[in-house]
Amino acid sequence: MDGGRFAGVREGWGFFRRRRGVVGRLAAWSVLEAGQTLLAGYAPARALDAGFLAHRPLTGLGWLGVAAVAVPAGAYGTGRVYRNVAALAEPLRDALVRRVVARGVRRAEAAAVSRLTHQVEIARDTFAGLVLLARSFVFTAVGALTGLLLLDPLLLVVVVPPLAVGLALFAATLRPMARRQEAFLTADEAIAAELALVSGGLRDVTAAGAEDRVAAGAGALIDAEYRAARRLAWWSVVRAAAPVAGGRLPVVLLLALAPWLTGRGVTPGALVGALTYLTQSLQPALQTLTHGLGTGGSRLTVVLRRLLRGADASPRPAPVPPGGPPPGAPAVELRGVTFGYGPGAEPVVRGLDLTVPHGGHLAVVGPSGVGKSTVTALIAGVLVADAGRIRVCGAPPGPPAHRVLIPQEAYVFTGTVRDNLGYLREDPVADDEARAAAEAVGAARLIDRLGGLDAPLDPAALAAGERQLIALARAFLSPAPVVLLDEATCHLDPAAEARAERAFAARPGGTLIVVAHRIASARRAGRVLVMDGPHTDCGTHQELLDRSARYRDLVGAWDGRADAEAGAEEEAPEAATGTERVGRSHPAGPL
Structure with a gap:
């Protein structure tokens, strides 16, 4: 890990450490969501095995009632989570805006327009979404895997390996996606800089008859951004294989191995509970993670690296030589x-x-x-x-x-x-x-x-x-x-x-x-x-x-x-303040 990345990780860790209270509240409210996930599969399994299949319908209905009560409790926790996410996302946006304004506006960087109006908003929105996604996946996975363990540890042998393959495939696409995302943002900045230059000189372009030349230059930059967008989309398709391997393949394996599992003591209710965990919890969570964290995470990594790196590495104006120009050189x-x-x-x-x-x-x-x-x-x-x-x-x-x-x-x-x-x-x-x-x-x-x-x-x-x-x-x-x-x-x-x-x-x-x-x-x-x-x-x-x-x-x-x-x-030399008569435009004459 190079020094720049280490500094970025350290700064990110410091950002969360300074907001330990907010992170703690997020985790506490997320426990309700994990509990809902756990009961979503465990309660139906117990309703079958201990209730309906055992000819005790009241017991079965009782377990289903427990699952039903867990739904509003989990929703309440999710609602409180959204309130605390803003306490993380808004300070990040404010800090990035201050950096971009201090550097870009003061030093007249054309790319500052794209950074301030586009990239900072990408960082804020993406960061908030990623906090929700990552938190949801972690607590959903913990709840589902804990439920599988309680139902029968043998179910983990079927579910965990393909889930790990899907996560590994997802992780393998992170670096290429980040590079493609950075190429896309670079192309976007180039277009912003070109349009800023062209818009300020439209009359000169028309007067010089340079419309075709300017249009060709701007068109080349737009084509470059289009190619970068296509490459980014291609890697998004590759990433789509991750939820298939990690979310859908375990369902197929669970159904195909059902005779083998029941022969080793896995109950029908446990199989139903495992299917519930896969189809209602793990599969949607993994799908959301790969699409949200995959695209959004790469985008956030690139945007933050460009914003934070630019804050330290952007060139500063050359110092003024003492007393003006070098000795012997005219001004x-x-x-x-x-x-x-x-x-x-x-x-x-x-x-x-x-x-x-x-x-x-x-x-x-x-x-x-x-x-x-x-x-x-x-x-x-x-x-x-x-x-x-x-x-x-x-x-x-x-x-x-x-x-x-x-x-x-x-x-x-x-x-x-x-x-x-x-x-x-x-x-x-x-x-x-x-x-x-x-x-x-x-x-x-x-x-x-x-x-x-x-x-x-x-x-x-x-x-x-x-x-x-x-x-x-x-x-x-x-x-x-x-x-x-x-x-x-x-x-x-x-x-x-x-x-x-x-x-x-x-x-x-x-x-x-x-x-x-x-x-x-x-x-x-x-x-x-x-x-x-x-x-x-x-x-x-x-x-x-x-x-x-x-x-x-x-x-x-x-x-x-x-x-x-x-x-x-x-x-009237002392009256020459320009304030009383300011705004009067004297004839310029021919000079």
Whole structure:
């Protein structure tokens, strides 16, 4: 047994040990069920041998009455068993949900959707069913075998060997079934991850004419899950032989050997009682065990192994290099980067070279649809370049610890303000640190109005600008040295936008890239990247005014608004909280 399995068994044992009282109550109420099983065969046997066959009908009726009284007693015990099973199943579900949420949601795992909505529920329901099945089989078997022993020990010689063969056959299918079940769940996770990716980019798929390619990829994953389901079903058929060997074969043997048994002192009543045990107790219990525990047990084993193993073995974000990128490496570097939305589509970005030094502040401007957001998505690793090389902090893009991207539509989830602000942090955020970040980006008044850090947050009750302020404070608290603001302040007024951008620009060890929608953002930046289809230019605001006709057109399109915005920033820097005027959407213009 390897260390991982041993740890899983130890954890499972600890789970039951901590609930000894519940397990004890389950066993105590199950004794009534075992007693009913024992009397179900023993009472008719005694009714025949000591009653009706002995010409004492009242004695026979008395034994049948005892069997009848045992039925409601056993049903009462079974009802109490169901109440105690919930005390085992619900804590298991809660513990698994906490693990999946802590790992999957925080680290943005696509498979977390399948785990949380599908696999955790499988584990809870299957576990409850298995507790009922295993308990029922054990106490039913104990009652039936005890009854056979009391009737005549010779009956055990006929019943026990085929029963053992059936159980051995059932056990032999457990490992192959578990492997097939795991393959099926892996295929299900792959489909969930693919659909999560496709659903987020349907407009891009349509725009690029990639419907056939995407459909082929999704279809291949669906076919793989279908094949895994077929193999799982085949092993289920093989397992069906177990109840035949263990439940039906003893009946045939008992009938065939009846003359031999009666010749050795087995009474007719004992034979009837043995048949009753087989047909009414052991055979149904074994049938239920092999179908329920066989399929459900394999499924539970695989699901728990994936959920528990993933909790410890899932990769963590790479640590942020101290002070940002490695010595000598720029914060962001693009060399010959080309990207298009589809194999036959015209590239949106073609041969782009760009270097942003550690601590740099870059604004990206250009006409609508020219590819500004595409560049930030490439840097963030959301999109993969068709050609060229991208490095963020000296490494390929991707690790969330290196960069944080805030899009135009900010993401805020139901929970507390503190939960939202600390979403990108592995460690808890101290109150003073959270308040300092909120003050820096202009979200302090909003948080106070909401009720503080521990106040509940309802995304539907927030305006678009308020959601942007929460997202900006979250990004400010993240450990990522590179911050990408893709029109992340478009719903804030100019003063609030200026305050937020200046906070990020002054963030220790931070690098800021802003997709600008106001000319003031370009003026604040150390350098500006002008995108104009396949042509790009990069320089300071004044350098681009001198040499770039496109940039002069973009600046001139504002018709004097730039001066008004700059004046608003200087006149009311302390009022730039974004809370009073939040939700007002200023014209974005052509940038």
